[in-house]
Amino acid sequence: RILKRVPLQLYPDTFLAEPEISPAQVAAMVGYDSLTNELFELHVAIMGYYEQATGSFINPWIPPQSGKQIFLADDDMLSGILSRRQAGQNGSASIGSLLTRAPDAVPVVLSVRDLVSTHLAIIASTGAGKSYLASVIIEELMQPYNKACVLILDPHGEYGTLSEIANSVQFSEDGNGRGSGYQAQVRVYKPDQVKVRLSSLNIGDMRHLLSEMTEKQQYLLNRALRKVNETKRGTPWGASDLKAAVRAVAKQKGDEDSEGADDSSTVHALTWRIEDRFENSFTFDDIQHLDLPEIFKPGQCTVLQLNDIDERDQQVVVATLLRRLYKARMDTER
Incomplete structure (x- = not known):
């Protein structure tokens, strides 16, 4: 080299x-x-x-x-070394050609299996074409010879144009008498459509969203979260249920405390923060949730636009979604 x-x-x-x-x-x-x-x-x-x-x-x-x-x-030797697959072959992703040779003389074709079975980072300076390369890879994944299931977390709202894929002949295939054929689908969720059910949050998510809590507030929140989850037993619950659980565990703590400590100010502050953070949020909801079967479909590219969502909320949205996906995968394997 x-x-x-x-x-x-x-x-x-x-x-x-x-x-x-x-x-x-x-x-x-x-x-x-x-x-x-x-x-x-x-x-x-x-x-x-x-x-x-x-x-x-x-x-x-x-x-x-x-x-x-x-x-x-x-050129032939370099093509064989750089490309494990041929362009258009099942499981291939063509991303361009070698710049140091004549145009298209040495195509660079990646193996989709190698691409998606490990972590991948595209690193370059600003304006070098990172987003463009990511779009090229996504388009290759949506080709008829791949029919992949793709989820895009879009913090800057720059992948909405991928919706054009759904109307392109390039991303379609005739059924050849074996069915209705294939047409790549794209589903774009606007920021106000990205919903996270409150009951899917864990204590780490809560502490991240309700930052700078006192030790007493963290203690009450931890106990209240356990209580509401035990009470609801897997059914959805909302901010009002969590506030009621905070008051209940505070009362129980007061009954158990021999010194009779007054936690009313802590309870008031914590319930106010829960109300302010969740009851007025368009991201966190008591009932609505992103439906995994609707997001993850073969031959569908789903774009979650997070550009109008607070960065702290974005992190929790992604964390809860990946946690649900991991659990669903484990349940499927069992």
Whole structure:
């Protein structure tokens, strides 16, 4: 792999005499052969021997001898190394071609299985095209040869244009007599449509949303949350139920406390915070919830637009959704 190229001998200085005429034009006029006369020093790193069977590089025990002839890898070889799949093949995701070669000479095609079975980060500077590359990957996942189920958490509201996929012939396939065929679907949830049922929150979520609580408030909230969950036994509950549980556990604590400590101010402050945080929220609801079967469907891309939702609320929305998804997956496997 070439790390750096240092020029040792380039065009003759006389080719640079006229600033308005490029050295390449002068070279072409006089028949100058740049391949013969230009000289570069290359700094390289040894990647190893490429093994076709495993599709990976094997680190050599002995490095190549000094002075050994070096050849530039041809397009076919690079294509075989960089792409585990062929474009349009089942389980493939074509993301472009190698920039250092002629356009489309060395396509880069990823394996969808490798792509989705591990974590992936797209890292680049601002404006480099991170969102564009993510969109390309999403479009490939929605192709008829993948029919993937995709969920997009969109904190900046920049993926709403993916709804155009649903009307594109490119993302459809005839049934060929075996059914109604395939058409990629896109479902976009606006910020006011993203709902989290209050009863799905745990104590960590509550502490995150009701920040800067006193130790007494945290103690009462913890006991109240346990009490309301035990009382409701899996049925939905709301902010009023949680406030009632806070008052109940505070009364029970007062009855048990031999010193007769007065927690009325703590109860009032905690219930006021619960009311202010949840009863006036368009994200957290007593009943409404994002329905997992509606969000996760094969051949459907679901976009949750979170751009108008407070950042702290966004974190809880994602946490509860992933927690529910994990539980549903575990229940399915059982």
